[in-house]
Amino acid sequence: MSKRRRIVLGGLAFLVTMIAALYLAAWLRAVPIETPGFFAPREADNDPLVFAHQGGEGVAPSNTMVAFVRAADAGADVLDADMHMTADGALVLIHDETVDRTSDGTGAVRDLTLAELRTLDFGYNVSSNDGQHHPFRGQGIGIVTAEELFTEFGGGEFGRDLRFGIEIKQTTPEAATAFCELIRRFGYENRVLVSSFAQPNMDVFRDACPEVATSATENEVRTYYLLHRVGLQGLIKPSYESFQVPEYSGDFLILSPGFVDDASAHNLAVVPWTINDEEDLRRMIDLGVDGVNTDYPERLLDLVAAD
Numbered sequence: 001m002s003k004r005r006r007i008v009l010g011g012l013a014f015l016v017t018m019i020a021a022l023y024l025a026a027w028l029r030a031v032p033i034e035t036p037g038f039f040a041p042r043e044a045d046n047d048p049l050v051f052a053h054q055g056g057e058g059v060a061p062s063n064t065m066v067a068f069v070r071a072a073d074a075g076a077d078v079l080d081a082d083m084h085m086t087a088d089g090a091l092v093l094i095h096d097e098t099v100d101r102t103s104d105g106t107g108a109v110r111d112l113t114l115a116e117l118r119t120l121d122f123g124y125n126v127s128s129n130d131g132q133h134h135p136f137r138g139q140g141i142g143i144v145t146a147e148e149l150f151t152e153f154g155g156g157e158f159g160r161d162l163r164f165g166i167e168i169k170q171t172t173p174e175a176a177t178a179f180c181e182l183i184r185r186f187g188y189e190n191r192v193l194v195s196s197f198a199q200p201n202m203d204v205f206r207d208a209c210p211e212v213a214t215s216a217t218e219n220e221v222r223t224y225y226l227l228h229r230v231g232l233q234g235l236i237k238p239s240y241e242s243f244q245v246p247e248y249s250g251d252f253l254i255l256s257p258g259f260v261d262d263a264s265a266h267n268l269a270v271v272p273w274t275i276n277d278e279e280d281l282r283r284m285i286d287l288g289v290d291g292v293n294t295d296y297p298e299r300l301l302d303l304v305a306a307d
Helices: 003-029 065-074 146-152 173-186 199-208 218-229 257-265 278-287 297-306
Strands: 049-052 078-085 091-093 163-168 192-195 242-245 269-272 291-294
Touching (some): 049 065, 049 297, 065 146, 078 146, 091 146, 091 173, 146 173, 163 173, 192 199, 199 218, 218 242, 218 257, 257 269, 278 291, 278 297, 291 297
Parallel strands (some): 049 078, 049 291, 163 192, 242 269, 269 291
Antiparallel strands (some): 078 091
């Protein structure tokens, strides 16, 4: 055997050994995480859990008390909301960085005080027919704080302990730490699921509140997905408890049966967003996901009840 051939064969043997070692390590480390309190089954739970996206943006003004009450009355399990911090440190529920789209005012949330936000109409721009009719305008629909959300829906008045899915929008450590303090003050460590697209937000929050369930960030989802595609997802020791992901990212199918199965084996909850079409909702139910985030919680509730 020539020297060159021995070198090539030796290199191939080393490569095969390394690949086998990686897969063995992935298999040995693929230990399911402990089920976080947020996803621990409750007697009144729907299957899958019904997340009312922004309270149910498809039927009521986004992130408002009108939307949250409607979703809770309908039977949603989780009130989903987006959170920013005001100029004077209040944690308010609003999707955008500015109030321009969702109110009759203008300006960045971070530059406005809570008192200034209280003067705005957050039902002003909601239209049911392309701007011809504004059924929520002038109804006194205002901004909601995270504290008000917790207070309004925390006592079991709706026949169950509602849970909250909060996305920290603003990239600031103050917002993350202040939210941790609020959760602890209410004793809602097992009732809140925190998410953020910004890794710095999530890093700060997890350091401050390790006992509260979080969703994987965009970077963390990407890493898990790529390793899942080659069967090495077991190499990851997750610092998160769930995936809140779209069905597709560009041309890539994220929510394949294999992805859901691998996440389930890891005891990681899968919650697709934002799923609205009836056919798509049925497909998510059939996939066996843990929850579905939708703008139309009543539509999903009807399908779950009929399943």
